[in-house]
Amino acid sequence: MDKRSHAAEVIRLSNRDNVVIALRDLDAGSDIEEVGVPLVNSVPRGHKIAVRQISKGESVYRYGQIIGEAKADIAPGEHVHVQNLGMGAHQQDYRYGADCVALPKIAETRSFQGYHRADGKVGTRNYVGILTTVNCSGSVARFIAEAAEKAGLFDGFPNVDGVVPIVHSTGCGMSGSNEGYQALFRTLSGYAQHPNFGGILLVGLGCEVMQIADLVGGRQIRADGAMRYMTIQNEGGTRRTIERGLRELEGILELANQTTRAPAPISEITVGMQCGGSDGYSGITANPALGHASDLLVRHGGTTILSETSEIYGAEHLLTSRAESREIGEKLIDQIKWWEDYTARNKGEMDNNPSPGNKRGGLTTILEKSLGATAKGGTAPLAGVYQFAELIDRKGFVFMDSPGFDPCSVTGQVASGANIIVFTTGRGSVSGYKPTPCIKVATNSETYARLSEDMDLNCGDIVTDGVSISDKGEELLDLIIRVASGEETKSEELGFGGAEFVPWQIGAVM
Structure with a gap:
């Protein structure tokens, strides 16, 4: 994991992978040690490069997982993207609960300044x-x-x-x-x-x-x-x-006005986790960092919500294997099957999810995007699966069904009880979700610099400066606690939140 070479020009995420990821724009003919031959094409940062011959019909691996099937023979040093990589058939072994290991509780008591409500819940805004x-x-x-x-x-x-x-x-x-x-x-x-x-x-x-x-x-x-x-x-x-x-x-x-901020344990924080405008860095930097912060919050007794069902498609087996019970795992698969039927009857397909911006950022198939998106969920056991906007009634890491359309998905998470949103982005995103503050996390330093007035945290330094994912996750948890206590996010400073309430419209408009 995290094998880097030639001044961190590429990264190989698993020994099983037959591609590496470019960490900067690379010219055709560049000699990259990890690739072993001069590059066949110019490759933008965040995009994939073949490190060995990949035959037509052969699986392409990233994160040690299948992200698609070669549509043509791919030579070592060749750019791997939409021109030569497609979905292909894929079967998953759901292994219900096989990897479910409870995380050790953190004895240290941490608190935030929140608004205590009559029903026992605690708000981060009033x-x-x-x-x-x-x-x-x-x-x-x-x-x-x-x-x-x-x-x-x-x-x-x-x-x-x-x-x-x-x-x-x-x-x-x-x-x-x-x-x-x-x-x-x-x-x-x-x-x-x-x-x-x-x-x-x-x-x-x-x-x-x-x-x-x-x-x-x-x-x-x-x-x-x-x-x-x-x-x-x-x-x-x-x-x-x-x-x-x-x-x-x-x-x-x-x-x-009678309610003022008072200390509350961070177990009363519920974080809705989102990613939008994802790129090839999302699954390397910001999403794993958020996953580490999620694990930390869960270990403190808090709650984190992963959503966007259409954006875990192809990676759902990584969640079912962590389910606390077979029933919870099967409930997630029932949602996947519903989505397969939903898209089919509306003449869509599950692989149409990567947007043009996602593809410009290096993501090719929904399998690849989903594997990176699922990293937001860390390693905690999957404690529950909920319908869109269903009230979350237990602590821990949970999943809420939703579309991948960010404003709609966040609307469901807020309705379910999220009092903080953390939103990772590679291409850039500008939005807010009143009444819940939204923390924007950049996957790469270029986006953070270009959109500095909108971004709250840079995770690009995981690649550029060697900051560890665990250190960045702890930094993010500290930011979550400060925001929960009243520190304004960039989207709040800019006044966002008046147009992003988007309930999910299912069914005919009559």
């Missing part, structure tokens, strides 16, 4: 949310927030981080009972009781499929009672809804 049941009430929710800001309503509530309108493009024109409805129901319910909200104002139109009465259902969604709801039709239109909304908002703000 926002008030204006949550909408349907797209039709989205503008009015924004009008209420804008009117509150214009009136200086927040000035007397220093312990509140702000008001967040949560608007979206669905809530009607859908079945009232299918899996799409249930996913939206879980999402809205999860946001309504999220610990990063000190209170919620729920606004509907009145005639939509996603009825407020069904969401509330006669139950107390928030243990602190800091929730109010209304519909535009019952209030008598836009102006009256805004007027009542401001009155209700003031009462919610008074309740939310």
